Amino acid sequence: MTKRDLVSILDIREDFDEVISLALRLKRSRYQTEPSVQGRAMGMIFEKSSTRTRVSLETAMYQLGGNAIYLNPSDMQMGRGETVEDTSRVLSGMLDIITYRAYSHENVLKLARNSSVPVINALDDVEHPLQMIADFMTIAEKKNSFHGKKFAYVGDGNNMVNSLVLTCAMIGMDICIGTPKNHQPNTQFIENAKTIAKETGSHVTLTNNPEEAVDSADIIYTDVWVSMGEEKQREEKEKSLRPFQVNTELVSGAKKDYIFMHCLPAHRGLEVTDEVADSINSVIFQEAENRLHSAKAAIVYLLNH
Ligand code: CP
């Protein structure tokens, strides 16, 4: 059996529904161990900060009957110049699965190419696939079906948008992305998503008008304006993105029963106001809890495929 990785959400395109169902099942049996994970070890290389991803992955392994080892690169020989390729060969000789939160997508690819065990991208500069499983599991719970829904993303054209646009395209959900002109999403991801959307009969639309993005939306999603590693751009981004704040006025254009989503952490008062984040329409904490169940689903899926 060849090993499978989860570097991009497209890596599980064919089995996305199965992974979501698995996450929902594992949520119902929260404290049950999984025979395929018992006695298995996961390494977690984290170059950047994390609350949700780290805690969900460590708790997932523990509850499934395995073990997780958190690896801070500055404590590893990687931090002193050992290559990603060599690190990967060494770690995959000992571990059963490796997760990697990295500054560079190239390094996640290098780790995956050189590993004999599954590698999960725990967020890099271009994608966040684990978040997608939690997000679309939450949409499944709140909206029952993906069919005929409009997904609106408002904010920075960043790594989260890349994964969201691919996921919407692959499940056949219309997505409208509202960003300022100088922070549009990555063209390659948009083109790729448009090709996939053609096959699934959905639409990918870009706009520089936030009202147009959220018009009649079922789901409104935003993310931080300044991603990890972009701290030098803070002043400029906070200025450009100000009109894209998700606030009570903006969401008034959405459907009455729209849901508000955010991968978190939120910078309240910037990309979203307290009124929206704490409103009855907000599902951000359910979405955050689902990181645990979806992390389990990713681990169980990859160890069994
Ligand atoms: N959403 C998310 O990945 O959160 P953390 O950065 O806390 O892991």
Ligand code: NVA
């Ligand atoms: N776009 C954000 C997501 C954090 C979960 C970042 O990369 O920092």
